[in-house]
Amino acid sequence: MNDDFMMAMVGAAQIQDRDLAKKKKKKKRGRNVGEDLNKGDEVKELPGLQGQQRQQQENKKSKKEKEKKGPNSLRNAIKNSNNKGESLTAAQRKANELWFRKANYGEILFRGYYRGQSKGIIVCAEAAGGAEVSSSIGGLSKKDKKRRRKREEGEFNDFMDCLKTPLPITFRIRSTISSSLKATLTATLSHSIHLRPVPFDPSGLIFQCSNDINKASISKRGDKHGSPVAAFLRKGLEEGTLARQELVSMFPVLALKVENGDSCLDLCASPGSKTMQLLEFASSGGLVVANDIHPGRVSALRDAIVGRSGLLPSTLSRLVIGCHDGSKFPKPKGGGFDKVLTDVPCSGDGTIRKDGSILPRWNPSISNGLHAIQVEIGWRGLELLKVGGVMAYSTCTFNPIEDEAVVQELVRRGGGAVEIIDWPSDVLPGLKKRAGRVKWRVADHVEGSSDNDDDEVKIRWHDDGFETARRSGMAGVVRSLWPLDGGGNEKFGLEKCCRFLPQDQNTGGFFVALLRKNGKVGEKEAETVVGEAAGGEKTFVPIDNRSLQRISGMDWKVSLDEVRKRLWVTSQDKGEVMLCPRRLWEMYAGEITKVGEVEEGKGEGVLNAQHVGVKVLERKEGSLEYKIVGEEACKLEGLL
Numbered sequence: 001m002n003d004d005f006m007m008a009m010v011g012a013a014q015i016q017d018r019d020l021a022k023k024k025k026k027k028k029r030g031r032n033v034g035e036d037l038n039k040g041d042e043v044k045e046l047p048g049l050q051g052q053q054r055q056q057q058e059n060k061k062s063k064k065e066k067e068k069k070g071p072n073s074l075r076n077a078i079k080n081s082n083n084k085g086e087s088l089t090a091a092q093r094k095a096n097e098l099w100f101r102k103a104n105y106g107e108i109l110f111r112g113y114y115r116g117q118s119k120g121i122i123v124c125a126e127a128a129g130g131a132e133v134s135s136s137i138g139g140l141s142k143k144d145k146k147r148r149r150k151r152e153e154g155e156f157n158d159f160m161d162c163l164k165t166p167l168p169i170t171f172r173i174r175s176t177i178s179s180s181l182k183a184t185l186t187a188t189l190s191h192s193i194h195l196r197p198v199p200f201d202p203s204g205l206i207f208q209c210s211n212d213i214n215k216a217s218i219s220k221r222g223d224k225h226g227s228p229v230a231a232f233l234r235k236g237l238e239e240g241t242l243a244r245q246e247l248v249s250m251f252p253v254l255a256l257k258v259e260n261g262d263s264c265l266d267l268c269a270s271p272g273s274k275t276m277q278l279l280e281f282a283s284s285g286g287l288v289v290a291n292d293i294h295p296g297r298v299s300a301l302r303d304a305i306v307g308r309s310g311l312l313p314s315t316l317s318r319l320v321i322g323c324h325d326g327s328k329f330p331k332p333k334g335g336g337f338d339k340v341l342t343d344v345p346c347s348g349d350g351t352i353r354k355d356g357s358i359l360p361r362w363n364p365s366i367s368n369g370l371h372a373i374q375v376e377i378g379w380r381g382l383e384l385l386k387v388g389g390v391m392a393y394s395t396c397t398f399n400p401i402e403d404e405a406v407v408q409e410l411v412r413r414g415g416g417a418v419e420i421i422d423w424p425s426d427v428l429p430g431l432k433k434r435a436g437r438v439k440w441r442v443a444d445h446v447e448g449s450s451d452n453d454d455d456e457v458k459i460r461w462h463d464d465g466f467e468t469a470r471r472s473g474m475a476g477v478v479r480s481l482w483p484l485d486g487g488g489n490e491k492f493g494l495e496k497c498c499r500f501l502p503q504d505q506n507t508g509g510f511f512v513a514l515l516r517k518n519g520k521v522g523e524k525e526a527e528t529v530v531g532e533a534a535g536g537e538k539t540f541v542p543i544d545n546r547s548l549q550r551i552s553g554m555d556w557k558v559s560l561d562e563v564r565k566r567l568w569v570t571s572q573d574k575g576e577v578m579l580c581p582r583r584l585w586e587m588y589a590g591e592i593t594k595v596g597e598v599e600e601g602k603g604e605g606v607l608n609a610q611h612v613g614v615k616v617l618e619r620k621e622g623s624l625e626y627k628i629v630g631e632e633a634c635k636l637e638g639l640l
């Protein structure tokens with residue numbers, strides 16, 4: 001079965017998937033750093049590579065040679081800039097990518113890097129909290145060494161094979177819907193031969209699809225055969241009863257165990273799948289602040305959540321969207337957030353199964369270059385957390401430079417106030433997690449020095465530590481890339497971090513660390529930091545007194561002064577009045593009122609809100625008066 005049953009469920013209802021089709025048409029936006037550098041179309045900007053000249057150069061070479069080395073001038077441009085600590089121009093970066101892709105260097109480097117990494121990063125990994133695996137095979141007999149190498153080779157091949165298979169898509173039934181609807185949906189989805197409930201989820205609300213259901217087939221356009229399952233899933237997405245989210249991407253929010261009334265901050269939020277999950281859990285009295293540095297991605301996030309998610313106004317009333325560099329997000333005056341999520345920008349090699357552009361352009365310097373901003377975002381997250389609160393640090397990369405090395409630095413800086421905690425035993429109890437590592441290796445890559453075919457791009461390991469690497473001219477080198485000297489990190493509990501490898505439960509690759517703040521961190525430094533607002537589209541100000549008087553017939557339960565503070569209008573369109581969630585207003589007090597401005601010297605800057613709560617009042621057409629459109633939200637928030 002049970003396609004007939006599903007067909008009946010879908011019924012004759014005409015499924016309106018205009019939004020999905022529109023979404024598909026929109027240009028795909030990059031999720032991680034550098035994703036939009038994949039077109040190769042700016043190569044023409046490089047001197048000596050235009051039109052005929054480039055053609056002539058290429059014609060001289062055999063096809064084989066071309067594929068192996070890439071165009072000479074590209075190579076030279078890269079050689080002249082790479083590994084010398086100089087920043088690349090956009091054109092050089094594009095050239096680098098093109099060359100890498102042509103020569104398949106990304107995959108060669110990826111294999112070399114992860115094969116050469118310390119034990120447990122990819123092969124010989126133990127379960128989370130398990131015993132450390134020795135990286136030495138010195139004490140073993142010849143036969144045992146051979147056997148162990150063979151096993152490791154097999155493990156590595158399994159990993160690579162899995163990366164080359166398509167990633168199954170996953171759905172979850174939203175926790176905000178009624179129990180009876182949940183039961184109906186669970187029963188319906190469980191009966192489909194195309195879907196199976198994820199075995200380690202006791203709630204039974206998460207489903208993995210078989211390979212015949214993919215991203216294209218759940219869009220109406222791509223669903224050529226009119227599959228009833230696809231129609232059912234589409235309908236659920238539109239109505240907000242289902243959410244599509246990659247399985248591993250659900251883990252950090254689940255591990256945070258958000259409770260009623262929690263205030264949550266999602267520092268790197270776009271496109272917003274984890275924000276929506278947070279919203280579902282942070283029910284009554286709660287607050288979810290979603291932030292992203294890029295104004296365009298903030299708008300996309302707002303459209304996806306406010307415009308298309310199907311979430312109810314009562315849920316959306318808890319949402320605030322900001323646009324800041326996460327490493328400088330303004331600190332609230334009134335206490336910190338209960339839960340913080342730092343799902344930082346990363347190299348994204350855990351998403352290779354769904355994004356074919358990652359592997360061909362992979363190189364270790366991408367991770368080395370991201371480490372510093374990941375530390376800064378993570379540190380700000382800890383500063384914004386209340387004492388006793390928990391932060392989840394997550395990435396979709398296998399690379400320890402972006403994973404354990406960042407967590408190590410956060411714990412070190414915390415000086416005893418920051419502790420890595422275990423994955424909660426009641427969250428997805430059967431989930432296979434691999435332990436974080438206390439040892440890893442640092443590398444960059446070097447281009448060959450001659451035209452010798454065997455002397456092309458290579459991994460360069462920096463096992464002698466920071467000083468030697470710095471002297472060798474390694475780009476973007478910082479001390480915290482390395483494990484602390486002399487096992488200094490062994491007391492940090494890095495093995496409590498969780499690595500998720502794709503072959504373990506047919507997922508993408510992922511990393512999650514849970515950090516509890518046991519005391520104040522970075523107070524001194526905070527005084528001098530000014531919040532830096534990225535240029536957004538909309539800003540908000542509290543409603544002015546004259547407009548307030550035009551709201552007639554309202555039986556406010558609080559003083560007009562408080563009403564004025566809670567009702568916000570956008571600076572662009574004063575016809576819409578939004579209700580600012582009480583928690584945000586309490587936490588940031590007057591610091592949001594001058595939204596969009598950053599005042600030097602005021603210590604914290606102001607919150608640059610791009611969206612607050614829900615619309616509760618609307619100006620009547622042809623009149624200056626307002627009518628109420630969100631009475632329920634006003635009641636929930638104690639205004640009426």
Ligand SMILES: C[S@@+](CC[C@H](N)C(=O)[O-])C[C@H]1O[C@@H](n2cnc3c(N)ncnc32)[C@H](O)[C@@H]1O
Binds near residue numbers: 270294297327
């Ligand atoms: C891995 S994605 C986040 C995915 C998101 N949490 C989700 O689950 O849908 C990283 C995001 O960080 C944003 N970003 C990059 N640098 C940032 C910074 N300095 N501060 C805040 N956000 C940043 C990127 O625009 C990107 O949207």
